[in-house]
Amino acid sequence: MLVAKPLVFLACLVPFMQLAHGAFVGDLGANPLELVTNVTGLWGLRFLLLTLAISPLRRVSGWNWLQRFRRMLGLFVFFYISLHFLTWVWLDQQLDWSKIAADIVKRPYVTLGFTAWLLLVPLAATSTRGMMRRLGRRWQRLHRLVYVAGVLGVLHFIWLVKADLLQPLIYASLLLILLAVRWRPHLLGRLAWSGRTINAR
Ligand code: HEM
Secondary structure, three states, rough: OOOHHHHHHHHHHHHHHHHHHHHHHOOOOOOOOOOOHHHHHHHHHHHHHHHHHHHHHHHHOOOOHHHHHHHHHHHHHHHHHHHHHHHHHHOOOOOOOHHHHHHHHHHHHHHHHHHHHHHHHHHHHHHOOOHHHHHHHHHHHHEEEEEEEHHHHHHHHHHOOOOHHHHHHHHHHHHHHHHHHHHOOOHHHHHHHHHHHHHHO
């Protein structure tokens, strides 16, 4: 389907459009800085988990077309997390570089988030087909860093939440499942098998 990619692209832009519209009409709630930080952080994490879910979902369902969306979703992770980072650097820290450096060193949740963002930079930079071809097997090894970025991102979320840990723990559990099926593919084999027997009934 020729329109599928543009449609998924537009769907991925919806959270950004909502923020841009809110900023344009001056309706970003009582604390716009907090809203933009939280929305971009949450969508960055959601897209990261979605990107990691593509391969296992494809293997369980046999829907190979899912693969076509993986790169786009991965780039949306970088887009939202970079917006999240920019919001902090620019609107929260007012581009005060010494304060930014001190915060990165002193506050563990910022250290974790910043390291996760740093790991995403080479992944976005090598996401083109040309780089994939040039790096060969090294490309796959490099792109495993997305799992490390995911773990750091989730730890960042757990660390910064002061009261209700339910939400970050839900994201942590989803990431754990994705890590488990990545390193223990036979778990996925069992899932696919039970899926097929249910379908056959
Ligand atoms: C993969 C990287 C990252 C992920 C997945 C991520 C995710 C998140 C999430 C889910 C939230 C909370 C949203 C909510 O409470 O609804 C958040 C908040 C926040 N993040 Fe990140 N983040 C990442 C990187 C960064 C970076 C690079 C920075 C800045 C250096 C940063 C600074 C913050 C700040 C300041 C908050 C708000 C803290 C508060 O409410 O007190 N994050 N992030």
